[in-house]
Amino acid sequence: MKNLDDISEWTPKKLRTLRNNLNNRLSSFKASADNAKPLQQSHMLYGMDEQECSELLKKVTTLLKNAK
DSSP: OOOGGGGGGSOHHHHHHHHHHHHHHHHHHHHHGGGOOOOOTTSTTTTOOHHHHHHHHHHHHHHHHHHO
């Protein structure tokens, strides 16, 4: 798992990839509720619940807006 504490230092390309992963994960949570597909341990979002993903998405979106 990558360290998500220092995402402010990530490149815009990596941030966009993370944003897309978060959007896909949140869609999975909304479609399946508690039965969302479990992620592999190597996935950067492994172990995160819907609330954590939502909060991280807000942070990533803010970082991307400020990068422009």
